[in-house]
Amino acid sequence: MKLKIDYVLVVSVIMLTFTSCEFKQKENSMGGETLSHVEVDNELDPVCNMHTKDNVRDTLTYQKKLYGFCSSNCKEEFQKNPNKYLSQNQ
Numbered sequence: 001m002k003l004k005i006d007y008v009l010v011v012s013v014i015m016l017t018f019t020s021c022e023f024k025q026k027e028n029s030m031g032g033e034t035l036s037h038v039e040v041d042n043e044l045d046p047v048c049n050m051h052t053k054d055n056v057r058d059t060l061t062y063q064k065k066l067y068g069f070c071s072s073n074c075k076e077e078f079q080k081n082p083n084k085y086l087s088q089n090q
C-alpha cells in the first residue's frame with residue numbers, strides 16, 4: 001500500500017515538472033521575454049502608449065534613436081508609418 005502512495009507521488013512530481021516546462025516553452029514562443037536590459041530612447045511605446053520600461057520586447061533604430069516596443073506587432077505598425085506616431089507624441 002505504501003508503495004502505491006510513493007508511486008502516485010512520483011507521478012505527480014513528474015507531471016508537475018512537465019507542466020511547468022510546457023508553460024515556459026509557451027511563454028517563449030509567444031515572445032514573452034522582455035528586454036529589460038535594453039535602454040531605449042522612448043519612454044512610451046509610440047503605437048500603443050504603453051510604458052517601455054520593463055515592457056520592451058522589440059526595438060528599432062529610427063533617426064539615430066533606439067525605440068522600444070511592447071511587441072513586434074507595434075514595431076511593425078510603427079515601421080509602416082513612423083512619422084504618424086512620432087508627431088503624436090512630440
Ligand SMILES: [Zn+2]
Binds near residue numbers: 047048050
Ligand atoms: Zn505596443
